[in-house]
Amino acid sequence: MRILHTADLHLGQVIYQSYVRQDEHEAFFRQLRKWCEEYRPDVLVVSGDVFDMAQPGADVKKYFNQKMAELIATCKGMKIVVTAGNHDSASRLEADSVVWNMAGLTMVGHAPTTDVDELPDGWQERFIVEVERKGYVVAMPFMSNNRRDAIQSVLDKVVERNEEGLPVVMMGHVAVSGGDFSGHGEIGMIKTQGLDEMGSGYDYLALGHIHRPQTLGHDIADEKGDGESQYQGPVARYSGSALHVSCDEKYPHTVSLVDIERHGGEVKVKRLRIEELRHFYELPPTGEAAIKDRKELEETVNRFCETHERGYIRLRIDHGAPLGENYVNWIYDTLKERTADEVRYNPQVIWENEPQETAEKERPRLELAEIQGMISPWGFIEKTIDDYEEFTLEELKADFQEIAEAIRKVGEKEPEEDKRAGKSE
Ligand SMILES: [Mn+2]
Structure with missing residues (x-):
């Protein structure tokens, strides 16, 4: 077969x-x-x-x-x-x-x-x-x-x-x-x-x-x-x-x-x-220096529009870069005008060179490979709980158990699948 x-x-x-x-x-x-x-x-x-x-x-x-x-x-x-x-x-x-x-x-x-x-x-x-x-x-x-x-x-x-x-x-x-x-x-x-x-x-x-x-x-x-x-x-x-x-x-x-x-x-x-119609691009590509100011941002976007028919672009911008007002609107307007939205903007900017203190405080200190190896959410929670002073592990566990129990009860009443949240891919 x-x-x-x-x-x-x-x-x-x-x-x-x-x-x-x-x-x-x-x-x-x-x-x-x-x-x-x-x-x-x-x-x-x-x-x-x-x-x-x-x-x-x-x-x-x-x-x-x-x-x-x-x-x-x-x-x-x-x-x-x-x-x-x-x-x-x-x-x-x-x-x-x-x-x-x-x-x-x-x-x-x-x-x-x-x-x-x-x-x-x-x-x-x-x-x-x-x-x-x-x-x-x-x-x-x-x-x-x-x-x-x-x-x-x-x-x-x-x-x-x-x-x-x-x-x-x-x-x-x-x-x-x-x-x-x-x-x-x-x-x-x-x-x-x-x-x-x-x-x-x-x-x-x-x-x-x-x-x-x-x-x-x-x-x-x-x-x-x-x-x-x-x-x-x-x-x-x-x-x-x-x-x-x-x-x-x-x-x-x-x-x-x-x-x-x-x-x-x-x-x-x-x-x-599968050859995808629109590739995803990081601009400038990883390895190159991140965007430092508004002028560089405009040059980067304009150059992409000149050299590519279509795609999704995501910008890598230096944390302290002066971007001026409405830079996001400028990007949307430019892409629409120059490419009729064939080139599309991903607003999730990659901010680079964040000052050490903020970067460390806001991010869980975990390697991607480590996260990928985890088979239950608890591994992740245990590693990151210290970053959230307002939570204690024991309380969280009790809350989760309560939720799991509630979900189990709903599951027994199936078929009622239309009530599922179903958000993760
Ligand atoms: Mn799925």
């Missing part, structure tokens, strides 16, 4: 308050369609966060419909499986699923409930997509808590049916412990779970949620864009997001083409690099 694995499309995303990214998504879909034509996958899987918000506007929904219809028309016979992520509304995603089914597109929004014993016979079928004579896709959407029993029950059902030993692919939208979460703003707040919570019996776990492409348990240094790897299954992999969802996602983004011969066999992954 051959699958094309992508995730975290975040359709409808508006970045830096005002920039609509549809043309960037268009560039992504053009490449995805080309790959579908070229590689003829049996299935295209989209592992959650199809939309950036639970209630996308009519224009965004229409755009999604158009893109799916184009893919279906381009690749006759290819199945498409789309699952809900934490940004999606499970009910809204499933609302049109009956019609999509007729076109060979399966949509799964709602996760199985925790208490599997109370479910009617055959409930597992809703999560199983059989690809005739090729294999199986188990479509698991985002879940607000661990549901190993439910997942395993579906996988067991597949094993029962899979007498020919065909490949089994499972989808998931979850942060698995040990992953590299760089680029995710709220690192301390990402809730992780162990890989064993996803059960056993699949050959390839097609993950979404974390935007950096990576195969769990394998060196992230291999992820340089295009390339190929061969693994002994089972393998769990994040395809990565379709676009750079934030300027911190500096790594190359990819779509994964996965070939699996048989259940229990080897898994071949080909990484297809």
